[in-house]
Amino acid sequence: MDDTIPAVRFDTKIAVLIRDDLATWQRLNVTAFLVSGIGTAAPEVIGEPYADADGTGYLPMFRQPVLIFCGGKELxxxxxxxxxxxxxxxxxxxxxxxxxxxxxxxxxAVRGVPADKLDLVGLALYGPRNPVDKIVKGARMHP
Incomplete structure (x- = not known):
């Protein structure tokens, strides 16, 4: 690991909020589906492709951490x-x-339900850090 690369504090945040009554496989599945849209809607969150010391190339990933939270249906x-x-x-x-x-x-399935009646089990957000923090207020970090 290269310790000469300075730490970065991002102005934006990627957050996933998962309902706390889901089975483990559901939490993982929902998280994967939710974050898949962020990279296409906000391509600036995607970093450069990876490569190992042998020159084998790998797909790029998010350039910043993804924070996973959980909470109840009302939250x-x-x-x-x-x-x-x-x-x-x-x-x-x-x-x-x-x-x-x-x-x-x-x-x-989503289009058939008004926004205030959606049975939300997960949502993902991308935006400026402070508004995202306010939106997920009350949620706890996923264990």
Whole structure:
């Protein structure tokens, strides 16, 4: 590891908020789906490709940490409302998506429910650090 590279404090934050009553496999699955949209919507969060000492190339990843939080259903509902009200980039995963099998069905399941009635099991946010902190206020770091 190169200790000469200075630490970076990012002006932005990537945060995932997962409902605390999900099974472990669901938490992992939801997190993976939620963060997949951030890199396409905000390409500046993606770093350069990786390579090992042998020259084998690897895909790029986020250039900054992804913080994973958890909380109850009411907390997710409130966080979703705050994020939408502030105009932040948000991805959502609802309970209905566990029963769908492809992207078009996922979008149809979300589109069929008004925002205030979504059965949110997870959401991911990207935006300026302070607003993101306010949106996830009350959540705890995922264990």
């Amino acid at each position: 997710l509902t409130a966080a979703h409302r705050r994020a939408v009200d502030r105009g932040l980039a948000v991805s959502v995963f609802t309970g209905d998506l566990f029963a769908t099998g492809h992207d078009a069905a996922n979008r149809a």
